[in-house]
Amino acid sequence: MEISAVGVPVRLMIFVTVLALMAVLEAVFPRRRRSQPRTGRWVSNLAMIGWGNLLIRAASPLLPINVAALAHGNGWGLLPALHLPPGVQGIIAVMVLDGVIYLQHVLTHALPTLWRLHMVHHADLDLDTTTGVRFHPVEILLSAILKSAVVAALGAPVSAVVLFEILLNGCSLFNHANLKLPKPLDRLLRLAVVTPDMHRLHHSVIIRETHSNFGFCFACWDRLLGTYKAQPEKGHDAMTIGLSQFRDPARLGLRHLLLLPITGDPGRQPINRH
Numbered sequence: 001m002e003i004s005a006v007g008v009p010v011r012l013m014i015f016v017t018v019l020a021l022m023a024v025l026e027a028v029f030p031r032r033r034r035s036q037p038r039t040g041r042w043v044s045n046l047a048m049i050g051w052g053n054l055l056i057r058a059a060s061p062l063l064p065i066n067v068a069a070l071a072h073g074n075g076w077g078l079l080p081a082l083h084l085p086p087g088v089q090g091i092i093a094v095m096v097l098d099g100v101i102y103l104q105h106v107l108t109h110a111l112p113t114l115w116r117l118h119m120v121h122h123a124d125l126d127l128d129t130t131t132g133v134r135f136h137p138v139e140i141l142l143s144a145i146l147k148s149a150v151v152a153a154l155g156a157p158v159s160a161v162v163l164f165e166i167l168l169n170g171c172s173l174f175n176h177a178n179l180k181l182p183k184p185l186d187r188l189l190r191l192a193v194v195t196p197d198m199h200r201l202h203h204s205v206i207i208r209e210t211h212s213n214f215g216f217c218f219a220c221w222d223r224l225l226g227t228y229k230a231q232p233e234k235g236h237d238a239m240t241i242g243l244s245q246f247r248d249p250a251r252l253g254l255r256h257l258l259l260l261p262i263t264g265d266p267g268r269q270p271i272n273r274h
Helices: 003-028 038-058 064-074 078-082 086-110 112-122 129-133 137-154 158-175 183-189 196-203 220-224 254-263
Strands: none
Touching: 003 129, 003 158, 038 129, 038 137, 038 254, 064 137, 064 158, 078 086, 078 137, 086 112, 086 137, 086 158, 086 220, 112 137, 112 254, 129 158, 158 196, 183 196
């Protein structure tokens, strides 16, 4: 069976495993005290990824893995034209895709229309592993289209695209987790990957902190491009999570989240105002 055919079930299996593992770890080693009950938030957050997957399944030709298989079959893209070893092509593809996701994330903070979609993610009043899948379905679709375009232009190997999608999902679940890591381990890990403490700062209600630490998988992009901030001003225990204009939990249920890009106040965002 081709890698593109097994990519979806493999991703799903790993996603469920990592989600369950992070949920257990953050229950045993919590970083912050929760301000909201899990049940309502988890139902809404997990439902968002469900709706997003339904939307991109309806546009299945646009799935990055499918596009990678199509590009491979037709010899499209830059990487095949360079005749690099397969392993080198894979490494380049994964790094470029992660860099593109970093830039996409910056744009969602910089462009007013994209911010309206992305503020669904930032409106969560707590931060835990389910926040890592709390994206508006339209944002999920737009991200899939962008990744597919990059995959086609690169001619990225199918195996590299499957690996990247697994990394992206797994890292998002990990770095959004309410997980307390030993400080020496956090310092070591964040030299390479985005850790929960590193990304939590990005969800601060303080706007200048929201506009930092945009990385999802690899920590290098924030350091290289000047968006890295080491610690929140008020510390991790005292910092406020979310957006200042959305503080009522009763208005952050699933129905409200789906309509938030249309009905919600964008606040003092986006980044180009600062």
